[in-house]
Amino acid sequence: MTKSGKPKSTTAMTESITGKDSPEAKAFQKKIDADITIEPKDWMPEAYRHTLIRQMSQHAHSEIVGMLPEGNWIGRAPSLRRKMILLAKVQDEAGHGLYLYSATETLGISRDQMIEQLHSGSAKYSSIFNYPTLTWADMGAIGWLVDGAAIMNQVPLCRTSFGPYARAMVRICKEESFHQRQGYEIMIAMAHGSPAQKVMAQSAIDRWWWPSLMMFGPPDADSPHSAQSLKWKIKRTSNDTLRQKFIDVTVPQAEFLGLEVPDPDLKWNKKRDHYDFGEIDWDEFYQVISGNGPCNKERLDARIKAWEDGKWVRDAALAYEQKKQAAAA
Amino acid sequence: MTNKNKQMALVEYAQRLGDNSLILGQRLGEWCGHGPQLELDIALTNFSLDMIGQANLYLGYAGEVEGKSRDADAMAYLRDELEFRNCLLVEQPNGDFGQTIMRHFLFSTFQHLHLEALQSSKDETLAGIAGKAIKEVAYHVKFSADWVRRLGGGTPESHQRMQTALDNLWRFTGELFETDGVDALLLAEGIAVDLSALQDPWNTAVQTVLKDAGLRLPKGQVVVSGGRKGNHSEHLGPMLAEMQFLQRAYPGLDW
Ligand SMILES: [Fe+2]
Numbered sequence A: 001m002t003k004s005g006k007p008k009s010t011t012a013m014t015e016s017i018t019g020k021d022s023p024e025a026k027a028f029q030k031k032i033d034a035d036i037t038i039e040p041k042d043w044m045p046e047a048y049r050h051t052l053i054r055q056m057s058q059h060a061h062s063e064i065v066g067m068l069p070e071g072n073w074i075g076r077a078p079s080l081r082r083k084m085i086l087l088a089k090v091q092d093e094a095g096h097g098l099y100l101y102s103a104t105e106t107l108g109i110s111r112d113q114m115i116e117q118l119h120s121g122s123a124k125y126s127s128i129f130n131y132p133t134l135t136w137a138d139m140g141a142i143g144w145l146v147d148g149a150a151i152m153n154q155v156p157l158c159r160t161s162f163g164p165y166a167r168a169m170v171r172i173c174k175e176e177s178f179h180q181r182q183g184y185e186i187m188i189a190m191a192h193g194s195p196a197q198k199v200m201a202q203s204a205i206d207r208w209w210w211p212s213l214m215m216f217g218p219p220d221a222d223s224p225h226s227a228q229s230l231k232w233k234i235k236r237t238s239n240d241t242l243r244q245k246f247i248d249v250t251v252p253q254a255e256f257l258g259l260e261v262p263d264p265d266l267k268w269n270k271k272r273d274h275y276d277f278g279e280i281d282w283d284e285f286y287q288v289i290s291g292n293g294p295c296n297k298e299r300l301d302a303r304i305k306a307w308e309d310g311k312w313v314r315d316a317a318l319a320y321e322q323k324k325q326a327a328a329a
Numbered sequence B: 001m002t003n004k005n006k007q008m009a010l011v012e013y014a015q016r017l018g019d020n021s022l023i024l025g026q027r028l029g030e031w032c033g034h035g036p037q038l039e040l041d042i043a044l045t046n047f048s049l050d051m052i053g054q055a056n057l058y059l060g061y062a063g064e065v066e067g068k069s070r071d072a073d074a075m076a077y078l079r080d081e082l083e084f085r086n087c088l089l090v091e092q093p094n095g096d097f098g099q100t101i102m103r104h105f106l107f108s109t110f111q112h113l114h115l116e117a118l119q120s121s122k123d124e125t126l127a128g129i130a131g132k133a134i135k136e137v138a139y140h141v142k143f144s145a146d147w148v149r150r151l152g153g154g155t156p157e158s159h160q161r162m163q164t165a166l167d168n169l170w171r172f173t174g175e176l177f178e179t180d181g182v183d184a185l186l187l188a189e190g191i192a193v194d195l196s197a198l199q200d201p202w203n204t205a206v207q208t209v210l211k212d213a214g215l216r217l218p219k220g221q222v223v224v225s226g227g228r229k230g231n232h233s234e235h236l237g238p239m240l241a242e243m244q245f246l247q248r249a250y251p252g253l254d255w
């Protein structure tokens, strides 16, 4: 039901023909270099627009698909307080999706088009949400590790070059710290709880640790879009830098919990002033990204079902609006 | 009337109010991530959150008055089906979005009238909870009434679905106004709301919206009731099994 401007692909064609040495392109890069924010009506290279649409819609989809693994435990939250916190948290994620879809629409694609791309598989979402949530401790691990990694990724994006994206990220980041805190609070309660709870807590970190590290994307050397995105300041920090930062911050938190990080090669390196860590299983990453993770099918099926089941509601709302307008005219 | 009787009635009364909110909140939470549209997903989750918040207050108070060191969680998680005091309407399955909205409209219209009166209860705690909850519920009424109109008057399909929802749920609405000794006792004390006085305003409010929506009241339906006495439909049990799972499987832990 969202309305937005038409895709600007026809004018874009001519722009891309003008090439990256055109006066517009040079002026554009100059603005970027001077940290001047790009706004929707400003001239931009077509590839910049496409990169943003890809990244921002992927980000929006991640917020929405990300509601499902946590939604799995709303009904079973162990106390009223926990239930309220989890509801509020998942609701925040829906709100994040909303901000991001709106921000992406300023680039000339509608929310319905983006949703269509998600359902057809041509748009991606973060691979982390293709893992199942098996115990209540997973609510802790998701808040602590997944939202923690998301914050690491998102804080630099508050300074991304595209204005609507940067502003959406500022709003989102404000809410994310609560997400991480509530997750870590669950981890504390469980890691310091009964033997059964400790088992759940350890199992959660065992299962969520590596996928969380993968959230920063492939190593810089294998990250196809990274260099250009850095040049355009869509991206502000490299994948490997962020990953290292996340590990450095998170390992002491795991130690405080008395939980073991499932990486035998993890070791403080005095010389580097960073943790060394083991090899990430990138095969798994690419498998999950290409649709073969444990829950890819379930996640997408759930989204498609919600969308299809809701069609009559959206159609009715539209028909009602039209009738009202006709009556008023 | 003895103080003991009054105390027991008050526990029961607070449980009724708390269980209505809790069970409806639990039901609405099932929508999270599955709504017809992002905005509606957010709205339903928000309603769920409001309801659980109210339940927390009512049930906490029930435990306090009871004086057996049961807190709101013990009330929510450690009572079994027969001890739940909610009306049957709120435990009915979500069905499609139309049924959820119809259920919410019928209930929150009642709840709003109830809270309005409860605000002047002589029991300060209940009056306080009502004062807080009424602001939330006023929005629930507006939102659900708007959607009943929209879906009733939208497409032939949406109209049909709303009529089905109404036909399905109407039989549970009579129970909302049923009274018993607990009501009588607390009404005499100036604590409880006079439910019989709510029936007419509720009928008027509901029928105005249903008329706008072009929906017809089902004729000749029998009132189904019993929730308050613990005689629930088969829908409550599985819901409690889900909700109470962790507290039952791992008793007495902090989470
Ligand atoms: Fe988020």
Ligand SMILES: [Fe+2]
Binding pocket: A093, A147, A150, A176, A179
């Ligand atoms: Fe989050």
